[in-house]
Amino acid sequence: MPSTTVDDSLPAPSLVETELTQGIWAFRTNERVLSPALRFLPDGRILGYSHRYENSWRAQGDALLFLDTNGRVTSRLDRTSASDVAVVFEGKSLINSSITFTVSSVSWEDRGRWAQLTQTTMADHIAKFDWDIGDHTYGRPVIFESSAAHLSIGRFCSIAAGVEIALGNHRIDTVSSYPFSVLSKWWPSAAGMKDHDSRGAVTIGSDVWVGASAFITSGVTIGHGAVIAAHTVVTKDVPPYAIVGGNPGKVIKFRFPPETIEKLLKIAWWNWTDEHIDAHLPLMFGPNIEDFISAAQSHLDNLRQRSVDCS
Structure with a gap:
């Protein structure tokens, strides 16, 4: 594998990093879909996909870098297009040059779905x-x-x-x-x-x-x-x-x-948008259900306030 390291002297432009940490992305090779919906966290973690060669990420210039478990760069994807429809990053694997990776922005509504629904x-x-x-x-x-x-x-x-x-x-x-x-x-x-x-x-x-x-x-x-x-x-x-x-x-x-059942029925999390459900999953499966209830009630209060402001 080529010896490629992240150049710490070139911090990622905030625009690219902001793009990558907002919303969700589809990740595929030239042969198959690896993940219909993943998230890039600001701390370098990747949610929705796990592989030793794509263990973490970083933005550098206008490129998206994937790093392995040892912190070595394994692929570089350049920002090839941006429009009102989608932002696309594309590049080859540094492990296997026959593999081309594509990361493209998708909406929660249009992302791929499990075939067994x-x-x-x-x-x-x-x-x-x-x-x-x-x-x-x-x-x-x-x-x-x-x-x-x-x-x-x-x-x-x-x-x-x-x-x-x-x-x-x-x-x-x-x-x-x-x-x-x-x-x-x-x-x-x-x-x-x-x-x-x-x-x-x-x-x-x-x-x-x-x-x-x-x-x-x-x-x-x-x-x-x-x-x-x-x-x-x-x-x-x-x-x-x-x-x-x-x-x-x-x-x-x-x-x-x-009393907990009554609160959960009022919250009715299953009626939320997919994006808000995804954001609350760590609390939904956390050790204290009251933490989720508190956050959910705040979310609903915010929605009600927005409705009042728009009326």
Whole structure:
């Protein structure tokens, strides 16, 4: 590898460093995307991507430098374009000259998304049956009787493998529970008959974790922040932030005290912009939930004040 070091006598222009530490960036090679969204921190850390050859960064002149774990420069990307649409840095790896790196600014809305999000994996069914599936929710539950009732799932839900949701059920008040009407291609006299009934829509709030092989019956509402244990059969409404398990499902405990749940429901972080959520993640996963609540309430107060100022 060429011996290249950072020239400390040439401090980075504030404009370039400011550009790099604001917003998010897509990072790719000439062959593949390495990160659809990363952040450059002022202290040289890189969030959203980790590699021994691109362990930290620094701006020098109009260039972006990547450094390895030993502090040696491993690539230099020059600022090749800037417009109202995007800022782009491009250059070759000093480890392997056949690799070209590109770092380009992206918006939070236009950044790449995980391919396993429910909005993507079930797009055809969502459009056909007019379901409401929130952004960033992942998993592909099996849906029975898709047209029998409405399905609504909030944002940031985690749906494990094998989850089943019944929007309708076989009728048991008739001579037979067999779905003759569904199979009317083979039973023409059953055409138009009602062989299923439903207790109503299934509504799942935001930030809900549904464990593997759970079963959710029609007419059920699951509150924000709830946890459904694996193999649970949910037949009744689930309160916000409750942990439910068993057959039939029963509340085992609540994730937080009532006063904390009330604050979290008012904050409703899942309705924030992606940018503000990302900025608060260190507090969301920190040791003291009150630190997050305090910061979140300040954020909401600022939003309300801006709304007043603009009115």
